[in-house]
Amino acid sequence: MNKKNITFSDIAEYTHFSKTTISRYFNNPDSLTLENQQIIADALEALDYKENKVARILANGKTEFIGIIIPNLYMHYYSAILDQILSTYEKYGYKFLVFTVKDNEETERKYIQELLAYKIEGMIILSHNLTSKELASYNIPIVAIEREDKHICSVNTDNYMGGVQATSLLAKSGAEILIHINADLSPEVPSYERIHGFLNTCAEQNLPYELILTDTGHSYEESIDVFYRLLDEIDQKYKDKVKGLFLPNDTFANIILNRLFQRYGKLPDDYKIVGFDDSPISRESVIPTSTVGQQIDKIADTALQILSERIKENHKRKPRTFLEPVHKVITPILLKRETTK
Amino acid sequence: MNKKNITFSDIAEYTHFSKTTISRYFNNPDSLTLENQQIIADALEALDYKENKVARILANGKTEFIGIIIPNLYMHYYSAILDQILSTYEKYGYKFLVFTVKDNEETERKYIQELLAYKIEGMIILSHNLTSKELASYNIPIVAIEREDKHICSVNTDNYMGGVQATSLLAKSGAEILIHINADLSPEVPSYERIHGFLNTCAEQNLPYELILTDTGHSYEESIDVFYRLLDEIDQKYKDKVKGLFLPNDTFANIILNRLFQRYGKLPDDYKIVGFDDSPISRESVIPTSTVGQQIDKIADTALQILSERIKENHKRKPRTFLEPVHKVITPILLKRETTK
DNA sequence: TTGTAAGCGTTATCAA
DNA sequence: TTGATAACGCTTACAA
Numbered sequence: 001m002n003k004k005n006i007t008f009s010d011i012a013e014y015t016h017f018s019k020t021t022i023s024r025y026f027n028n029p030d031s032l033t034l035e036n037q038q039i040i041a042d043a044l045e046a047l048d049y050k051e052n053k054v055a056r057i058l059a060n061g062k063t064e065f066i067g068i069i070i071p072n073l074y075m076h077y078y079s080a081i082l083d084q085i086l087s088t089y090e091k092y093g094y095k096f097l098v099f100t101v102k103d104n105e106e107t108e109r110k111y112i113q114e115l116l117a118y119k120i121e122g123m124i125i126l127s128h129n130l131t132s133k134e135l136a137s138y139n140i141p142i143v144a145i146e147r148e149d150k151h152i153c154s155v156n157t158d159n160y161m162g163g164v165q166a167t168s169l170l171a172k173s174g175a176e177i178l179i180h181i182n183a184d185l186s187p188e189v190p191s192y193e194r195i196h197g198f199l200n201t202c203a204e205q206n207l208p209y210e211l212i213l214t215d216t217g218h219s220y221e222e223s224i225d226v227f228y229r230l231l232d233e234i235d236q237k238y239k240d241k242v243k244g245l246f247l248p249n250d251t252f253a254n255i256i257l258n259r260l261f262q263r264y265g266k267l268p269d270d271y272k273i274v275g276f277d278d279s280p281i282s283r284e285s286v287i288p289t290s291t292v293g294q295q296i297d298k299i300a301d302t303a304l305q306i307l308s309e310r311i312k313e314n315h316k317r318k319p320r321t322f323l324e325p326v327h328k329v330i331t332p333i334l335l336k337r338e339t340t341k
Numbered sequence: 342m343n344k345k346n347i348t349f350s351d352i353a354e355y356t357h358f359s360k361t362t363i364s365r366y367f368n369n370p371d372s373l374t375l376e377n378q379q380i381i382a383d384a385l386e387a388l389d390y391k392e393n394k395v396a397r398i399l400a401n402g403k404t405e406f407i408g409i410i411i412p413n414l415y416m417h418y419y420s421a422i423l424d425q426i427l428s429t430y431e432k433y434g435y436k437f438l439v440f441t442v443k444d445n446e447e448t449e450r451k452y453i454q455e456l457l458a459y460k461i462e463g464m465i466i467l468s469h470n471l472t473s474k475e476l477a478s479y480n481i482p483i484v485a486i487e488r489e490d491k492h493i494c495s496v497n498t499d500n501y502m503g504g505v506q507a508t509s510l511l512a513k514s515g516a517e518i519l520i521h522i523n524a525d526l527s528p529e530v531p532s533y534e535r536i537h538g539f540l541n542t543c544a545e546q547n548l549p550y551e552l553i554l555t556d557t558g559h560s561y562e563e564s565i566d567v568f569y570r571l572l573d574e575i576d577q578k579y580k581d582k583v584k585g586l587f588l589p590n591d592t593f594a595n596i597i598l599n600r601l602f603q604r605y606g607k608l609p610d611d612y613k614i615v616g617f618d619d620s621p622i623s624r625e626s627v628i629p630t631s632t633v634g635q636q637i638d639k640i641a642d643t644a645l646q647i648l649s650e651r652i653k654e655n656h657k658r659k660p661r662t663f664l665e666p667v668h669k670v671i672t673p674i675l676l677k678r679e680t681t682k
Numbered sequence: 683t684t685g686t687a688a689g690c691g692t693t694a695t696c697a698a
Numbered sequence: 699t700t701g702a703t704a705a706c707g708c709t710t711a712c713a714a
Binding site: 358359360361362365372373374377396398399400401402 | 699700701702703705706707708
Binding site: 050051052053054055057058063072073074076079080082083086087089095096097098099100114116117118119220251254255258261262264265266280281283284285286287 | 391392393394395396398399404413414415417420421423424427428430436437438439440441455457458459460561592595596599602603605606607621622624625626627628
């Protein structure tokens with residue numbers, strides 16, 4: 001802060017080159033002789049030059065910023081996704097400006113404006129506040145992850161396949177009645193497909209089943225109440241049957257597993273449980289819980305692949321104005337653990 | 342991208358004001374008459390103006406960027422901290438550029454250079470790769486969170502107090518032998534103080550204790566091996582005593598709790614357990630685990646308070662060149678749950 | 683292979 | 699209360 005910043009002008013003066021040549025040293029070094037490259041390199045060292053990407057952005061329009069809007073980082077799924085997105089820096093070079101948004105449309109719009117003011121080149125959206133139609137109207141490359149995505153690109157887990165895998169595993173482990181509990185989802189969110197996967201598998205294999213769509217609570221405490229009640233009902237209703245429970249996430253699976261352990265000191269033989277997400281709790285539960293794992297690294301990489309392609313397209317002198325949204329699907333991985341023995 | 346961006350020049354032309362006046366409309370509206378404010382407001386609307394903060398930064402030097410270097414977002418503690426840091430946007434207005442760095446000095450230096458190139462105004466560091474001395478040499482405001490912090494500002498949990506709270510709770514719950522297991526930490530990291538808190542409490546209250554400092558493993562699987570072995574040893578050694586176990590985090594506490602549950606179908610009366618962090622696993626464990634909670638919201642807010650003060654100082658025409666590092670300490674909160682009944 | 687000069691879209695300084 | 703003009707530090711034609 002003390003002495004003024006070293007700029008290309010200073011280096012130009014010092015080396016008796018022009019600013020342009022200094023710029024070339026950074027952007028197209030091969031166009032300089034090796035000697036001259038060395039001279040400039042030495043000068044940078046001698047003057048302790050620090051690059052200024054803000055000036056570069058203003059001049060060439062490429063910020064290499066990608067904006068991320070994510071509901072929170074408190075839930076493991078979201079932080080795991082962000083973790084993987086951030087680590088794509090080494091491969092793609094984009095820097096990430098991250099905002100968390102609770103359920104508030106106006107806030108989300110405000111944050112998007114802020115991101116646009118910083119000239120982000122693309123955006124990754126995990127929140128559910130704005131429709132994909134509105135998002136598409138911003139006219140910048142956008143990838144949605146696990147949310148409604150009609151009008152924008154997206155990367156999702158193959159939720160249908162996940163539902164099939166979970167249901168089949170329960171069936172194979174000896175379940176006589178298959179039960180899937182889920183929130184009453186909108187058919188537009190990708191995870192709705194898990195329900196289809198469950199239903200179709202039961203139908204195809206001719207398995208008795210029950211589908212319970214209900215409010216699963218908005219906090220851990222609420223969810224505990226909900227699932228304790230449901231478990232009691234199920235216990236009553238299917239007393240003499242082996243019950244196969246497919247839960248929409250590992251947290252819910254864990255609530256049920258804990259309840260059974262607290263009661264019986266073990267997982268009774270007439271209960272089989274499968275969760276979803278392969279979150280830490282599924283490994284750290286009192287006995288390891290079977291679950292359907294999302295390939296979060298692939299999801300993140302695919303999202304960046306889509307973005308970087310479209311960003312490159314925008315940098316062409318004559319970018320195509322409209323590209324159809326693409327929708328990629330990543331296969332989940334079934335993890336057979338102790339709760340489906 | 343199609344038609345060129347609307348700039349102050351366009352608005353100036355449209356309204357017959359100068360660029361300067363348009364700038365004033367944004368930065369010092371009171372210096373314009375209400376009429377003229379309205380005229381400009383209408384023009385912005387009519388022309389669909391989008392602000393460009395990159396240009397503004399280049400002109401006034403204020404990016405409002407803060408860089409964050411964090412080991413990962415996979416561990417809940419880190420993502421919880423980042424979550425709270427991001428939500429300070431509403432209060433302080435800073436935007437965050439986030440990098441994750443594994444154990445690699447060179448990578449961290451590279452990322453810091455990148456952050457500096459984007460003219461960040463401050464930095465929050467949670468990683469352990471570089472010494473605080475080296476970090477201080479970058480000459481920008483930096484706050485460390487739970488890491489070595491001799492030469493830079495920091496915000497930490499009062500780890501000593503945490504150790505005292507945990508140990509006292511175990512004592513009160515009837516433990517006859519107090520055991521603290523921890524990694525063989527450097528005395529420079531803040532969490533080392535937990536050990537002091539444990540030892541001093543045992544000494545003051547004249548309690549029998551054992552301090553086990555050992556390699557706790559570098560993965561969940563490794564940790565399981567370590568703690569199963571330790572538990573067997575403890576079980577042998579203190580057969581007829583009520584054992585009070587103070588673990589350095591909730592994950593480790595959970596490993597022990599699960600092992601006991603798997604063996605006995607419940608937490609035996611001669612085991613009392615306290616973890617650290619109030620991470621989700623402490624609530625979601627087979628029975629809720631007592632733990633010491635860090636006030637992560639306060640930690641994040643305090644970090645930003647320190648940064649924003651120092652950044653403001655830097656914006657003064659004559660900033661003080663050197664400010665002593667400040668070290669803030671946030672009191673932890675003891676959570677008494679089922680494992681210390 | 684190198685240089686000149688005109689941007690990029692703001693803000694700051696000084697003057698009116 | 700408003701304006702003219704020179705920064706801010708880099709890139710990009712176009713020339714040589």
